[in-house]
Amino acid sequence: MYSLLKAFIKSRTSIDDASLDSICSHFALVKAKRNELLLNYSDTCQHYYFVNKGSIRLYTINKEGIETTRFFAFEGGFGTALPSLIDQTPAREYMQTIEKSELLRISRTDFYRLVDTVPQFAFIYRQILELGFITAQKRIYGFQGFDAMEKVKWLVQHQPNLLTRVSNKMAASYLGLSPSTLSRIKARL
Amino acid sequence: MYSLLKAFIKSRTSIDDASLDSICSHFALVKAKRNELLLNYSDTCQHYYFVNKGSIRLYTINKEGIETTRFFAFEGGFGTALPSLIDQTPAREYMQTIEKSELLRISRTDFYRLVDTVPQFAFIYRQILELGFITAQKRIYGFQGFDAMEKVKWLVQHQPNLLTRVSNKMAASYLGLSPSTLSRIKARL
DNA sequence: TGAAAACGTTGACCTAGGGCAATGCTTTTC
DNA sequence: GAAAAGCATTGCCCTAGGTCAACGTTTTCA
Numbered sequence: 001m002y003s004l005l006k007a008f009i010k011s012r013t014s015i016d017d018a019s020l021d022s023i024c025s026h027f028a029l030v031k032a033k034r035n036e037l038l039l040n041y042s043d044t045c046q047h048y049y050f051v052n053k054g055s056i057r058l059y060t061i062n063k064e065g066i067e068t069t070r071f072f073a074f075e076g077g078f079g080t081a082l083p084s085l086i087d088q089t090p091a092r093e094y095m096q097t098i099e100k101s102e103l104l105r106i107s108r109t110d111f112y113r114l115v116d117t118v119p120q121f122a123f124i125y126r127q128i129l130e131l132g133f134i135t136a137q138k139r140i141y142g143f144q145g146f147d148a149m150e151k152v153k154w155l156v157q158h159q160p161n162l163l164t165r166v167s168n169k170m171a172a173s174y175l176g177l178s179p180s181t182l183s184r185i186k187a188r189l
Numbered sequence: 190m191y192s193l194l195k196a197f198i199k200s201r202t203s204i205d206d207a208s209l210d211s212i213c214s215h216f217a218l219v220k221a222k223r224n225e226l227l228l229n230y231s232d233t234c235q236h237y238y239f240v241n242k243g244s245i246r247l248y249t250i251n252k253e254g255i256e257t258t259r260f261f262a263f264e265g266g267f268g269t270a271l272p273s274l275i276d277q278t279p280a281r282e283y284m285q286t287i288e289k290s291e292l293l294r295i296s297r298t299d300f301y302r303l304v305d306t307v308p309q310f311a312f313i314y315r316q317i318l319e320l321g322f323i324t325a326q327k328r329i330y331g332f333q334g335f336d337a338m339e340k341v342k343w344l345v346q347h348q349p350n351l352l353t354r355v356s357n358k359m360a361a362s363y364l365g366l367s368p369s370t371l372s373r374i375k376a377r378l
Numbered sequence: 379t380g381a382a383a384a385c386g387t388t389g390a391c392c393t394a395g396g397g398c399a400a401t402g403c404t405t406t407t408c
Numbered sequence: 409g410a411a412a413a414g415c416a417t418t419g420c421c422c423t424a425g426g427t428c429a430a431c432g433t434t435t436t437c438a
Binding site: 060062064066067068070082083086087093122125126129130132133134136137138139140141143144145146176 | 249251253255256257259271272275276282311314315318319321322323325326327328329330332333334335365
Protein backbone atom coordinates (compact mmCIF):
# COMPACT_ATOMS: atom_id res chain seq x y z
CA MET A 1 0.00 0.00 0.00
CA TYR A 2 2.80 2.41 0.80
CA SER A 3 5.28 1.20 -1.80
CA LEU A 4 4.79 4.11 -4.22
CA LEU A 5 4.96 6.66 -1.44
CA LYS A 6 8.10 5.08 -0.02
CA ALA A 7 9.67 5.09 -3.47
CA PHE A 8 8.80 8.77 -3.81
CA ILE A 9 10.48 9.64 -0.54
CA LYS A 10 13.51 7.41 -1.02
CA SER A 11 14.17 8.90 -4.44
CA ARG A 12 14.44 12.34 -2.88
CA THR A 13 16.30 11.86 0.36
CA SER A 14 18.20 9.17 2.22
CA ILE A 15 16.23 7.81 5.12
CA ASP A 16 16.16 4.70 7.28
CA ASP A 17 13.25 2.27 7.12
CA ALA A 18 11.98 3.00 10.61
CA SER A 19 11.52 6.73 9.89
CA LEU A 20 9.98 5.83 6.57
CA ASP A 21 7.42 3.60 8.26
CA SER A 22 6.73 6.23 10.85
CA ILE A 23 6.06 8.79 8.13
CA CYS A 24 3.81 6.42 6.20
CA SER A 25 1.78 5.58 9.29
CA HIS A 26 0.25 9.06 9.14
CA PHE A 27 -1.17 8.47 5.68
CA ALA A 28 -4.63 6.91 5.44
CA LEU A 29 -6.01 5.18 2.38
CA VAL A 30 -8.99 6.80 0.69
CA LYS A 31 -10.77 5.18 -2.23
CA ALA A 32 -12.73 7.42 -4.53
CA LYS A 33 -14.66 6.81 -7.70
CA ARG A 34 -14.48 8.86 -10.85
CA ASN A 35 -15.42 12.55 -10.57
CA GLU A 36 -15.67 12.50 -6.81
CA LEU A 37 -15.36 15.88 -5.16
CA LEU A 38 -12.58 15.91 -2.56
CA LEU A 39 -12.81 19.59 -1.72
CA ASN A 40 -15.55 22.10 -2.32
CA TYR A 41 -15.18 25.76 -3.27
CA SER A 42 -15.82 27.21 0.17
CA ASP A 43 -14.09 24.44 2.12
CA THR A 44 -10.81 24.99 3.88
CA CYS A 45 -8.36 22.30 2.89
CA GLN A 46 -7.27 19.94 5.68
CA HIS A 47 -5.37 17.20 3.86
CA TYR A 48 -2.43 16.60 1.63
CA TYR A 49 -3.01 13.84 -0.92
CA PHE A 50 -0.66 11.38 -2.55
CA VAL A 51 -1.98 9.59 -5.63
CA ASN A 52 -1.48 5.84 -5.50
CA LYS A 53 -3.73 5.12 -8.42
CA GLY A 54 -5.89 7.32 -10.65
CA SER A 55 -5.63 11.08 -10.83
CA ILE A 56 -6.90 14.29 -9.32
CA ARG A 57 -7.50 17.74 -10.69
CA LEU A 58 -7.59 21.21 -9.14
CA TYR A 59 -9.74 23.80 -10.83
CA THR A 60 -11.95 26.78 -10.27
CA ILE A 61 -14.98 28.29 -11.96
CA ASN A 62 -15.20 32.04 -12.36
CA LYS A 63 -18.35 34.10 -12.28
CA GLU A 64 -18.92 33.76 -16.03
CA GLY A 65 -18.88 30.00 -15.54
CA ILE A 66 -15.49 29.46 -17.18
CA GLU A 67 -13.47 26.59 -15.73
CA THR A 68 -9.74 27.01 -15.23
CA THR A 69 -7.64 24.01 -14.33
CA ARG A 70 -4.52 24.74 -12.35
CA PHE A 71 -3.03 21.34 -11.70
CA PHE A 72 -3.26 17.61 -12.36
CA ALA A 73 -1.69 14.92 -10.17
CA PHE A 74 -1.21 11.37 -11.39
CA GLU A 75 0.16 8.15 -9.86
CA GLY A 76 3.15 8.86 -7.68
CA GLY A 77 2.47 12.56 -7.27
CA PHE A 78 1.32 14.82 -4.45
CA GLY A 79 -1.53 17.21 -4.83
CA THR A 80 -3.72 19.46 -2.73
CA ALA A 81 -5.26 22.91 -2.60
CA LEU A 82 -2.00 24.19 -1.23
CA PRO A 83 -2.86 27.89 -0.83
CA SER A 84 -5.83 26.92 1.31
CA LEU A 85 -3.91 24.26 3.22
CA ILE A 86 -1.12 26.70 3.99
CA ASP A 87 -3.04 29.67 5.28
CA GLN A 88 -6.32 27.97 6.17
CA THR A 89 -8.56 30.20 4.12
CA PRO A 90 -11.46 28.93 1.98
CA ALA A 91 -10.03 27.22 -1.07
CA ARG A 92 -12.05 29.01 -3.74
CA GLU A 93 -11.16 26.07 -5.91
CA TYR A 94 -12.34 22.50 -6.33
CA MET A 95 -10.38 19.28 -6.02
CA GLN A 96 -11.81 16.20 -7.68
CA THR A 97 -10.72 12.80 -8.87
CA ILE A 98 -10.98 12.42 -12.60
CA GLU A 99 -10.69 8.63 -12.55
CA LYS A 100 -11.43 5.88 -10.04
CA SER A 101 -8.61 6.50 -7.59
CA GLU A 102 -6.74 5.31 -4.55
CA LEU A 103 -5.32 8.13 -2.52
CA LEU A 104 -3.18 8.35 0.56
CA ARG A 105 -3.92 11.35 2.65
CA ILE A 106 -2.33 13.00 5.63
CA SER A 107 -3.92 15.65 7.81
CA ARG A 108 -2.53 19.16 7.82
CA THR A 109 -1.63 18.83 11.50
CA ASP A 110 0.34 15.63 10.99
CA PHE A 111 1.92 16.98 7.85
CA TYR A 112 3.34 20.08 9.50
CA ARG A 113 4.34 18.11 12.56
CA LEU A 114 6.43 15.88 10.28
CA VAL A 115 7.88 18.96 8.58
CA ASP A 116 8.89 20.33 11.96
CA THR A 117 10.27 17.13 13.44
CA VAL A 118 11.69 15.05 10.59
CA PRO A 119 14.43 16.91 8.72
CA GLN A 120 14.15 14.66 5.68
CA PHE A 121 10.47 15.41 5.48
CA ALA A 122 11.13 19.13 5.76
CA PHE A 123 13.55 18.73 2.89
CA ILE A 124 10.97 16.97 0.76
CA TYR A 125 8.40 19.66 1.48
CA ARG A 126 10.96 22.25 0.47
CA GLN A 127 11.52 20.36 -2.77
CA ILE A 128 7.79 20.20 -3.45
CA LEU A 129 7.47 23.94 -2.89
CA GLU A 130 10.50 24.75 -5.02
CA LEU A 131 9.30 22.53 -7.83
CA GLY A 132 5.77 23.88 -7.59
CA PHE A 133 7.08 27.39 -7.76
CA ILE A 134 9.30 26.66 -10.75
CA THR A 135 6.48 24.93 -12.58
CA ALA A 136 4.14 27.84 -11.95
CA GLN A 137 6.74 30.31 -13.24
CA LYS A 138 7.28 28.28 -16.37
CA ARG A 139 3.58 28.22 -16.95
CA ILE A 140 3.29 31.98 -16.58
CA TYR A 141 6.15 32.54 -19.01
CA GLY A 142 4.99 29.75 -21.26
CA PHE A 143 1.42 30.88 -21.60
CA GLN A 144 1.80 34.62 -21.93
CA GLY A 145 2.73 35.79 -25.38
CA PHE A 146 2.11 32.32 -26.82
CA ASP A 147 -0.64 31.76 -29.35
CA ALA A 148 -2.87 28.70 -29.20
CA MET A 149 -0.63 26.52 -31.37
CA GLU A 150 2.44 27.35 -29.31
CA LYS A 151 0.64 26.52 -26.07
CA VAL A 152 -0.34 23.10 -27.35
CA LYS A 153 3.17 22.37 -28.61
CA TRP A 154 4.50 23.47 -25.23
CA LEU A 155 2.21 20.98 -23.56
CA VAL A 156 3.21 18.17 -25.91
CA GLN A 157 6.83 18.97 -25.04
CA HIS A 158 6.53 19.29 -21.29
CA GLN A 159 3.63 17.06 -20.27
CA PRO A 160 3.05 14.74 -23.22
CA ASN A 161 0.92 12.26 -21.28
CA LEU A 162 -1.55 14.94 -20.30
CA LEU A 163 -3.23 15.26 -23.68
CA THR A 164 -3.91 11.54 -23.87
CA ARG A 165 -4.82 11.11 -20.22
CA VAL A 166 -7.42 13.83 -19.65
CA SER A 167 -10.43 14.93 -21.64
CA ASN A 168 -10.17 17.52 -24.37
CA LYS A 169 -12.29 19.82 -22.27
CA MET A 170 -10.01 19.61 -19.22
CA ALA A 171 -6.85 20.03 -21.25
CA ALA A 172 -8.43 23.11 -22.86
CA SER A 173 -9.27 24.60 -19.47
CA TYR A 174 -5.68 23.98 -18.40
CA LEU A 175 -4.32 25.77 -21.45
CA GLY A 176 -6.76 28.64 -21.32
CA LEU A 177 -8.33 27.75 -24.66
CA SER A 178 -11.88 26.89 -25.59
CA PRO A 179 -12.51 23.19 -26.27
CA SER A 180 -13.31 24.04 -29.89
CA THR A 181 -10.01 25.81 -30.42
CA LEU A 182 -8.02 23.00 -28.85
CA SER A 183 -9.84 20.51 -31.02
CA ARG A 184 -9.05 22.52 -34.15
CA ILE A 185 -5.40 22.83 -33.20
CA LYS A 186 -5.01 19.13 -32.59
CA ALA A 187 -6.51 18.45 -36.02
CA ARG A 188 -3.60 20.27 -37.65
CA LEU A 189 -0.75 19.07 -35.47
CA MET B 190 22.14 49.51 6.34
CA TYR B 191 20.51 46.31 7.55
CA SER B 192 17.54 47.86 9.29
CA LEU B 193 14.99 46.97 6.63
CA LEU B 194 16.30 43.43 6.32
CA LYS B 195 16.24 42.98 10.08
CA ALA B 196 12.70 44.29 10.21
CA PHE B 197 11.74 41.81 7.50
CA ILE B 198 13.16 38.88 9.41
CA LYS B 199 11.88 39.97 12.81
CA SER B 200 8.36 40.38 11.47
CA ARG B 201 8.38 36.75 10.39
CA THR B 202 10.10 34.84 13.15
CA SER B 203 11.39 35.41 16.63
CA ILE B 204 15.14 35.59 16.73
CA ASP B 205 17.87 36.97 19.00
CA ASP B 206 20.03 39.89 17.92
CA ALA B 207 23.23 37.87 17.66
CA SER B 208 21.75 35.43 15.13
CA LEU B 209 20.23 38.36 13.30
CA ASP B 210 23.62 40.05 12.98
CA SER B 211 25.19 36.81 11.90
CA ILE B 212 22.60 36.40 9.15
CA CYS B 213 23.01 39.99 7.99
CA SER B 214 26.78 39.67 7.83
CA HIS B 215 26.38 37.47 4.75
CA PHE B 216 24.59 40.18 2.82
CA ALA B 217 26.72 42.62 0.83
CA LEU B 218 25.56 46.03 -0.33
CA VAL B 219 25.31 46.56 -4.08
CA LYS B 220 24.45 49.90 -5.57
CA ALA B 221 22.97 49.94 -9.04
CA LYS B 222 21.69 52.68 -11.26
CA ARG B 223 18.46 52.64 -13.21
CA ASN B 224 18.05 49.87 -15.78
CA GLU B 225 21.16 48.02 -14.75
CA LEU B 226 21.25 44.38 -15.74
CA LEU B 227 21.81 42.14 -12.71
CA LEU B 228 21.45 38.86 -14.55
CA ASN B 229 21.66 38.03 -18.22
CA TYR B 230 19.56 35.51 -20.14
CA SER B 231 22.16 32.76 -20.29
CA ASP B 232 23.65 33.39 -16.85
CA THR B 233 23.10 31.03 -13.97
CA CYS B 234 21.87 32.90 -10.96
CA GLN B 235 24.24 32.99 -7.97
CA HIS B 236 22.64 35.52 -5.62
CA TYR B 237 19.53 36.24 -3.72
CA TYR B 238 18.67 39.95 -3.56
CA PHE B 239 16.92 42.02 -0.95
CA VAL B 240 15.74 45.46 -2.04
CA ASN B 241 16.76 48.22 0.36
CA LYS B 242 15.86 51.01 -2.00
CA GLY B 243 14.57 51.11 -5.54
CA SER B 244 13.13 48.12 -7.37
CA ILE B 245 13.98 45.18 -9.57
CA ARG B 246 12.15 43.35 -12.28
CA LEU B 247 12.32 39.81 -13.66
CA TYR B 248 11.32 39.32 -17.26
CA THR B 249 12.00 37.35 -20.38
CA ILE B 250 11.81 37.98 -24.12
CA ASN B 251 10.45 35.27 -26.37
CA LYS B 252 11.53 34.60 -29.92
CA GLU B 253 8.97 36.99 -31.39
CA GLY B 254 10.49 39.72 -29.24
CA ILE B 255 7.57 39.92 -26.81
CA GLU B 256 8.53 40.83 -23.23
CA THR B 257 6.84 39.06 -20.35
CA THR B 258 7.38 40.33 -16.83
CA ARG B 259 7.08 37.73 -14.11
CA PHE B 260 7.84 39.64 -10.95
CA PHE B 261 8.60 43.02 -9.41
CA ALA B 262 10.34 43.51 -6.07
CA PHE B 263 10.24 46.81 -4.21
CA GLU B 264 11.74 48.15 -0.96
CA GLY B 265 11.64 45.51 1.73
CA GLY B 266 11.16 42.58 -0.62
CA PHE B 267 13.29 39.67 -1.78
CA GLY B 268 13.74 38.85 -5.42
CA THR B 269 15.87 36.65 -7.63
CA ALA B 270 15.71 34.32 -10.61
CA LEU B 271 14.66 31.58 -8.25
CA PRO B 272 14.28 28.70 -10.73
CA SER B 273 17.84 29.28 -11.89
CA LEU B 274 19.16 29.79 -8.37
CA ILE B 275 17.54 26.59 -7.18
CA ASP B 276 18.64 24.15 -9.83
CA GLN B 277 21.61 26.06 -11.24
CA THR B 278 20.49 26.07 -14.84
CA PRO B 279 20.74 29.09 -17.15
CA ALA B 280 18.11 31.60 -16.12
CA ARG B 281 16.51 32.21 -19.52
CA GLU B 282 15.24 35.39 -17.98
CA TYR B 283 16.64 38.81 -17.17
CA MET B 284 16.87 40.58 -13.86
CA GLN B 285 17.28 44.34 -13.90
CA THR B 286 16.84 47.33 -11.66
CA ILE B 287 14.14 49.66 -12.86
CA GLU B 288 15.20 52.53 -10.63
CA LYS B 289 18.42 53.64 -8.99
CA SER B 290 18.68 51.00 -6.29
CA GLU B 291 20.44 49.77 -3.21
CA LEU B 292 20.41 46.03 -2.92
CA LEU B 293 21.64 43.58 -0.34
CA ARG B 294 22.75 40.34 -1.85
CA ILE B 295 23.74 36.98 -0.47
CA SER B 296 25.48 34.23 -2.40
CA ARG B 297 23.67 31.01 -3.12
CA THR B 298 26.19 29.08 -1.05
CA ASP B 299 25.76 31.26 2.00
CA PHE B 300 22.01 31.34 1.53
CA TYR B 301 21.59 27.57 1.56
CA ARG B 302 24.09 27.23 4.38
CA LEU B 303 21.88 29.53 6.45
CA VAL B 304 18.82 27.52 5.45
CA ASP B 305 20.53 24.36 6.63
CA THR B 306 21.96 25.70 9.87
CA VAL B 307 19.61 28.40 11.15
CA PRO B 308 16.09 27.04 11.75
CA GLN B 309 14.55 30.52 11.69
CA PHE B 310 16.11 31.17 8.34
CA ALA B 311 14.81 27.84 7.01
CA PHE B 312 11.39 28.92 8.21
CA ILE B 313 11.63 32.24 6.39
CA TYR B 314 12.72 30.53 3.20
CA ARG B 315 9.75 28.20 3.52
CA GLN B 316 7.48 31.22 3.92
CA ILE B 317 8.98 32.86 0.84
CA LEU B 318 8.42 29.70 -1.18
CA GLU B 319 4.88 29.23 0.10
CA LEU B 320 4.00 32.82 -0.60
CA GLY B 321 5.63 32.73 -4.01
CA PHE B 322 3.71 29.62 -4.86
CA ILE B 323 0.40 31.06 -3.70
CA THR B 324 0.98 34.29 -5.62
CA ALA B 325 1.80 32.36 -8.77
CA GLN B 326 -1.34 30.26 -8.43
CA LYS B 327 -3.47 33.33 -7.94
CA ARG B 328 -1.95 34.84 -11.01
CA ILE B 329 -2.71 31.76 -13.09
CA TYR B 330 -6.30 31.72 -11.90
CA GLY B 331 -6.56 35.48 -12.10
CA PHE B 332 -5.32 35.86 -15.61
CA GLN B 333 -6.95 32.94 -17.36
CA GLY B 334 -10.52 33.52 -18.34
CA PHE B 335 -10.25 37.21 -17.50
CA ASP B 336 -10.61 39.85 -20.17
CA ALA B 337 -8.36 42.90 -20.30
CA MET B 338 -10.56 45.06 -18.08
CA GLU B 339 -10.81 42.37 -15.42
CA LYS B 340 -7.05 41.89 -15.38
CA VAL B 341 -6.48 45.59 -14.79
CA LYS B 342 -9.09 45.72 -12.04
CA TRP B 343 -7.48 42.67 -10.47
CA LEU B 344 -4.16 44.48 -10.45
CA VAL B 345 -5.66 47.63 -8.94
CA GLN B 346 -7.14 45.43 -6.21
CA HIS B 347 -4.13 43.29 -5.42
CA GLN B 348 -1.09 45.42 -6.21
CA PRO B 349 -2.37 48.98 -6.42
CA ASN B 350 1.05 50.62 -6.19
CA LEU B 351 2.29 48.74 -9.22
CA LEU B 352 0.41 50.77 -11.80
CA THR B 353 1.78 54.03 -10.47
CA ARG B 354 5.27 52.78 -9.78
CA VAL B 355 6.26 51.12 -13.06
CA SER B 356 5.94 52.23 -16.67
CA ASN B 357 2.85 51.50 -18.68
CA LYS B 358 4.90 49.23 -20.90
CA MET B 359 6.15 47.11 -17.99
CA ALA B 360 2.74 46.86 -16.38
CA ALA B 361 1.36 45.74 -19.74
CA SER B 362 4.01 43.05 -20.09
CA TYR B 363 3.15 41.87 -16.58
CA LEU B 364 -0.54 41.62 -17.43
CA GLY B 365 -0.06 40.03 -20.82
CA LEU B 366 -1.58 42.97 -22.67
CA SER B 367 -0.17 45.24 -25.35
CA PRO B 368 0.77 48.74 -24.14
CA SER B 369 -1.94 50.20 -26.37
CA THR B 370 -4.63 48.05 -24.84
CA LEU B 371 -3.56 48.85 -21.29
CA SER B 372 -3.55 52.52 -22.16
CA ARG B 373 -7.06 52.31 -23.58
CA ILE B 374 -8.33 50.43 -20.54
CA LYS B 375 -6.88 52.94 -18.10
CA ALA B 376 -8.59 55.73 -20.02
CA ARG B 377 -11.98 54.25 -19.21
CA LEU B 378 -11.39 53.18 -15.62
C1' DT C 379 20.37 72.76 -22.09
C1' DG C 380 19.09 70.97 -26.31
C1' DA C 381 18.97 67.00 -29.55
C1' DA C 382 17.63 62.44 -29.67
C1' DA C 383 15.55 58.64 -28.01
C1' DA C 384 11.93 56.47 -25.56
C1' DC C 385 7.33 56.42 -24.00
C1' DG C 386 2.12 57.15 -23.75
C1' DT C 387 -2.00 57.82 -26.16
C1' DT C 388 -5.18 57.36 -29.78
C1' DG C 389 -7.24 56.17 -34.37
C1' DA C 390 -7.89 52.84 -38.25
C1' DC C 391 -7.65 48.36 -39.49
C1' DC C 392 -7.25 43.27 -39.06
C1' DT C 393 -7.11 38.63 -37.25
C1' DA C 394 -6.95 34.86 -33.73
C1' DG C 395 -9.83 32.62 -31.34
C1' DG C 396 -14.39 32.49 -28.81
C1' DG C 397 -19.62 31.58 -29.02
C1' DC C 398 -23.12 28.98 -30.78
C1' DA C 399 -25.28 25.27 -32.92
C1' DA C 400 -25.52 20.91 -35.58
C1' DT C 401 -23.89 16.29 -35.90
C1' DG C 402 -21.98 12.11 -34.64
C1' DC C 403 -19.82 9.26 -31.04
C1' DT C 404 -19.02 7.53 -26.42
C1' DT C 405 -20.07 6.84 -21.76
C1' DT C 406 -23.11 6.42 -18.00
C1' DT C 407 -27.16 4.93 -15.78
C1' DC C 408 -30.95 2.29 -14.46
C1' DG D 409 -29.02 -2.96 -23.43
C1' DA D 410 -31.82 1.17 -24.40
C1' DA D 411 -32.28 5.94 -23.32
C1' DA D 412 -30.02 9.85 -21.99
C1' DA D 413 -26.44 12.65 -20.99
C1' DG D 414 -22.01 14.24 -22.02
C1' DC D 415 -18.13 14.89 -25.16
C1' DA D 416 -15.42 15.87 -29.54
C1' DT D 417 -15.45 17.88 -33.86
C1' DT D 418 -16.50 21.31 -37.26
C1' DG D 419 -18.75 25.29 -39.81
C1' DC D 420 -20.28 30.10 -39.53
C1' DC D 421 -20.08 34.39 -37.61
C1' DC D 422 -18.41 38.01 -34.54
C1' DT D 423 -15.70 40.64 -31.26
C1' DA D 424 -11.75 41.65 -28.11
C1' DG D 425 -7.67 42.99 -28.51
C1' DG D 426 -3.37 43.14 -31.32
C1' DT D 427 -0.60 45.75 -35.00
C1' DC D 428 0.89 49.73 -37.10
C1' DA D 429 1.42 54.45 -37.56
C1' DA D 430 1.09 59.26 -36.19
C1' DC D 431 1.75 62.64 -32.83
C1' DG D 432 2.77 64.89 -28.53
C1' DT D 433 5.24 64.53 -24.22
C1' DT D 434 8.74 63.07 -21.19
C1' DT D 435 13.30 61.41 -20.24
C1' DT D 436 18.09 60.84 -21.13
C1' DC D 437 22.66 62.13 -21.56
C1' DA D 438 26.45 64.56 -23.94
